[in-house]
Amino acid sequence: MNLPPMIQTFVLHFGEMGSRWGISRTVGQIYAVLFVAPQPLNADQICEQLGFSRSNVSMGLKELQAWNLVRLRHLPDDRRDYFESPDDVWEIVRILAEERKKREIDPTLTVLRELSMQQPASPEEIHAQSRMTEMAEMIELLTGWYEDVKRLETERLAQLLSLGARVQKILEIKDRLTVFPGRPRPGSANTNAAPSDRKA
């Protein structure tokens, strides 16, 4: 490996974390190199920096493209493929969220919905099915929120995040404005805004 010390530490860390993030060590390191690179890199440059075989890098780049985490670029008068990570870290978060949802959540939700439809044939199945339905409903609420929030512009999203739990205060204000407009603060805020409140 042929990298400045600071970058090497970063790259090795991403490699180690790779397995926890659902990618391999190699893929993690390739991504790390691309993330900090000041300009797009081609496969041979990555090979040289990391000391991996050409084919290994090719596989790794293919996987990163499948994750939408790197983009293919072309430089004038050079027919090699160059790769780069998106510049905007928020864009990267959006991609990660989308891909992880697709791989880690959607398939399970599909199975849970199917099983929730079936006719249970025994007492164990009746109980199991109600557990599966609970899980499916929880996932639906979570992914429904995600589908809404992912459409926010980055600036709004950052505003929302920095607000944190204090959004609760605002919800209380909203309760007063919409449910009891102008009325003096009712004992506590309205808590009837249950899931059914969501636009179908």
Add this chain to the structure above:
Amino acid sequence: MNLPPMIQTFVLHFGEMGSRWGISRTVGQIYAVLFVAPQPLNADQICEQLGFSRSNVSMGLKELQAWNLVRLRHLPDDRRDYFESPDDVWEIVRILAEERKKREIDPTLTVLRELSMQQPASPEEIHAQSRMTEMAEMIELLTGWYEDVKRLETERLAQLLSLGARVQKILEIKDRLTVFPGRPRPGSANTNAAPSDRKA
């Protein structure tokens, strides 16, 4: 494997997903069995249902305990260990979020903070360091939001989730109330609510 068909499908699915979720197939299947079980199970019951070796189940249960995903229980006049999943699916989500943050995010944030402190020694390192700082700040905003929200009661959390992106409307109301009180709606709402806005 000795299970009713509906439960078998569920268990096999959790096994397949296990590797995507950062646990092994065995651990995924053990958890699935416990999740749908109407009462706590002991290790031998799990062996029998799944056809795994006793030691494999023992390892799997140890890992699930390390994840805080199962609890150890004891039944009267029985010295075997029984295991159960928490009843409340929201509790499970909280545990998962906490553990995944601990394993997948915190170590990286630590490394990024360390590297952001160092003195860069080359132009590549200067650029790399600014990328790392961007990433660290993004993660800090995300985890800060999470630390706030995780303290909400489940009911409030569900309310927040079901509100989805419509919270943006409320943010706009808040902007008008706090920043430009009584003023006619300014071109676009206040966007200065940057991270610095967060209570230290």
Add this chain to the structure above:
DNA sequence: TTTGATTTTCAGAAATTCTTGAAATTACCG
């Protein structure tokens, strides 16, 4: 302390995933 039930550990077997070099394919240029 002994006994027997239960759980844990651990070394090696089995299975899976990763990595590589060589060969095949693709894409472009003259």
Add this chain to the structure above:
DNA sequence: CGGTAATTTCAAGAATTTCTGAAAATCAAA
């Protein structure tokens, strides 16, 4: 068309992870 540069595929070896049975450790009752 060749010819060449670049990329991808693939089979097999390497490395890692998972799984098992046997042995060791733990624990409570007698």
